[in-house]
Amino acid sequence: MSSPKNAFYAQSGGVTSVINVSAAAVIETARRYPEKIGKVYAGRDGIIGALTEDLIDTSVESPAAIAALKHTPAGAFGSCRYKLKGFDKNLAEYERLIEVFKAHDIGYFFYNGGGDSADTCLKVSQLGEKMDYPIQAIHIPKTMDNDLPLTDCCPGFGSVAKYTAVSIREAGFDLKSMCKTSTKVFILEVMGRHAGWTAAAGGLAAENEGDDPHIILFPEVVFDEAKFLARVKHSVDTYGYCTIVASEGIKNAEGKFVADAGSVDAFGHTQLGGVASTLATMIKTKLGLKYHYAIADYLMRAARHVASKTDVEQAYAVGEAAVEFAVAGKGGVMVAIERQADEPYTWTVGEAPLDQVANVEKKMPAEFISEDGFHITEACRRYLAPLIAGEDHPPYRNGLPAYVQLENTPVEKKTGREFTVA
Amino acid sequence: MSSPKNAFYAQSGGVTSVINVSAAAVIETARRYPEKIGKVYAGRDGIIGALTEDLIDTSVESPAAIAALKHTPAGAFGSCRYKLKGFDKNLAEYERLIEVFKAHDIGYFFYNGGGDSADTCLKVSQLGEKMDYPIQAIHIPKTMDNDLPLTDCCPGFGSVAKYTAVSIREAGFDLKSMCKTSTKVFILEVMGRHAGWTAAAGGLAAENEGDDPHIILFPEVVFDEAKFLARVKHSVDTYGYCTIVASEGIKNAEGKFVADAGSVDAFGHTQLGGVASTLATMIKTKLGLKYHYAIADYLMRAARHVASKTDVEQAYAVGEAAVEFAVAGKGGVMVAIERQADEPYTWTVGEAPLDQVANVEKKMPAEFISEDGFHITEACRRYLAPLIAGEDHPPYRNGLPAYVQLENTPVEKKTGREFTVA
Missing domain, CATH: 3.40.50.450 (Rossmann fold)
Structure with missing residues (x-):
């Protein structure tokens, strides 16, 4: 045998x-x-x-x-x-x-x-x-x-989703308690190049009217500056502040990334960065509101805790x-x-x-995004909710x-030839 | 009575x-x-x-x-x-x-x-x-x-300290596993205007040689671009990557903030932002290394989880x-x-x-910062370690x-006069 x-x-x-x-x-x-x-x-x-x-x-x-x-x-x-x-x-x-x-x-x-x-x-x-x-x-x-x-x-997604929802809830509590005299708008920039799943997950934190986040920006929805600013203003007028989860991959009507860092990775994907600061500058310039922003970047996908x-x-x-x-x-x-x-x-x-x-x-289905394009629907919530359940x-x-680092002992080579990776 | x-x-x-x-x-x-x-x-x-x-x-x-x-x-x-x-x-x-x-x-x-x-x-x-x-x-x-x-x-500090140390450890594990073909340098920008305590706390994650973070930038230490870049290069050469915790408040030899957003808050403090992107651009331009950065901002002070x-x-x-x-x-x-x-x-x-x-x-005492200005000393570790202990x-x-929102019932007014806050 x-x-x-x-x-x-x-x-x-x-x-x-x-x-x-x-x-x-x-x-x-x-x-x-x-x-x-x-x-x-x-x-x-x-x-x-x-x-x-x-x-x-x-x-x-x-x-x-x-x-x-x-x-x-x-x-x-x-x-x-x-x-x-x-x-x-x-x-x-x-x-x-x-x-x-x-x-x-x-x-x-x-x-x-x-x-x-x-x-x-x-x-x-x-x-x-x-x-x-x-x-x-x-x-x-x-x-x-x-x-x-x-x-x-x-x-991998469920944990990122949980990170996003937990983070925007926590930041929202912070904003709400300080907005009288301090920051009015907070933006959490999340990874997710073409699909809005990670941004959508932030929506799970909004269990009741007025809960955070007030606005979600999806790559699946064309970014419209005027509509966005009107929505920010409405939030600040209604709740005293505005919380936003923004996908790094949002694009304008011309199909260009709102923030395009210009470099390209090994897979040919454009490396993005700076959506939050672009939006923040917009908010400061056009609405005159004090902002803060966080960029989750790798923290979100590494957050095993x-x-x-x-x-x-x-x-x-x-x-x-x-x-x-x-x-x-x-x-x-x-x-x-x-x-x-x-x-x-x-x-x-x-x-x-x-x-x-x-x-x-697989992109977000249209029925998962609310009609105004700024939040998730009940169908989306039903889909996402169980994925973040449990600690x-x-x-x-x-x-x-206490994360482990393995020994990573090499196996003896046997092919007898080198191979160079491009 | x-x-x-x-x-x-x-x-x-x-x-x-x-x-x-x-x-x-x-x-x-x-x-x-x-x-x-x-x-x-x-x-x-x-x-x-x-x-x-x-x-x-x-x-x-x-x-x-x-x-x-x-x-x-x-x-x-x-x-x-x-x-x-x-x-x-x-x-x-x-x-x-x-x-x-x-x-x-x-x-x-x-x-x-x-x-x-x-x-x-x-x-x-x-x-x-x-x-x-x-x-x-x-x-x-x-x-x-x-x-x-x-x-x-x-x-309030102990929890921020824990957030910083946990986050840079997690991001460091991520970098380490991807650095062969992807990002070489990661910067975590932390709040802390004049005192480097929150940045120092990141140092707790470095329990053994080579552990993250490799570099800490304190507001108490004058930022020296050449010295910094040499240190980044050394890290990448030695470990294959480099992790950095940078305080938003670092200043150059002229006493200017490395990243100065220019606006001023109600206490007359300058509103900072953008240290990470400034450092990242420096690293990309001078060393040609791929970077990523996260900005913790309010997430760090709100992270009750x-x-x-x-x-x-x-x-x-x-x-x-x-x-x-x-x-x-x-x-x-x-x-x-x-x-x-x-x-x-x-x-x-x-x-x-x-x-x-x-x-x-209260600023960081000099004996808490390593001689090269890029990490914490054992004395600092002894001071900080117990503050992040326990979950x-x-x-x-x-x-x-499950965070609570109180009723916040108002007390009936009694002074009979309005008072306008400036």
């Missing part, structure tokens, strides 16, 4: 506060199937680790260290922004992946990422067959942006299911979360074909979250 | 995540002394409520609502940025305070704020005697900036002591926290004469902190 195949696991793209939960699930679940899965090797810095044969042996990590991943944000093995090109443009990279996988007897490929990595996962699956080295490629969803199709939500319990549970479930799917002989799929009911929220784990996931971006406080040591 | 005098309580200046804890302590403690203290009236929007005779009757709030203040950030009765001028410039305001206090039979004045309000507290105490309406004025310390003298620390337990306990203790001092016949003092030992941290509550507190700003998670409802 042949010894079981090893597994490869890698984290891809922007990390989240719960992607390590999925990593823990993959490793812990694989350890439960020693007759089917040998070692779990992780890619150092994501797929780059596979290309450069820089693999990490997770089998030498203690069960306690792996368990601690469940309360540790970011990517424990390193992630990367590195998108593999199409077969036509760079077949060599895919062939290199198969070469490394072969050398290390890897039969399972678990790729934990967003839309771009679903595409890579699909191509690895296809090429493996073509090169007569079949590999079970399974995509484990992760994006703080919640923009993957065919899954109820993306692990205020993670959603639902999100943590789902991040674990998708990692666990990925391994169970693999053990059951499946491949070429993404693990998907399937909503059964809104309230109480019930969900199961299913699968979606990779070719329908790759490079598709999962990390353990603390010396007043700080 | 005459009926007991009523008490007046007001919140002043920038609110914190635990100032309501002190409010709860004042109200709960006063309710334990019905033979000495009648009702506790709160000023709506701080001292402005006293001037305009807009008082709130806290006696109609339920014990549960008052208890919920202990987990609710910001100022439940409203606070204000309104500094009373000197006797020579605006005696009418102080006389008006005494008029309102007399009309409502107020014998105790509890003022919960920073240096400016300590000054007001002192003047009310002095004028009361002069006008033959003696009033026991007691100052309850509160500043997120930790800049009051004669107290070990200021309630990640409050320090020590801070919550001290905020309660100073409120409770204020009332007990008053009941014991004291006045003209600030309640002070007195450190007895660093480790384990033990502290008691004492008192400090108001004339030594008012308008004195005090608020209760959650629907995935969000």
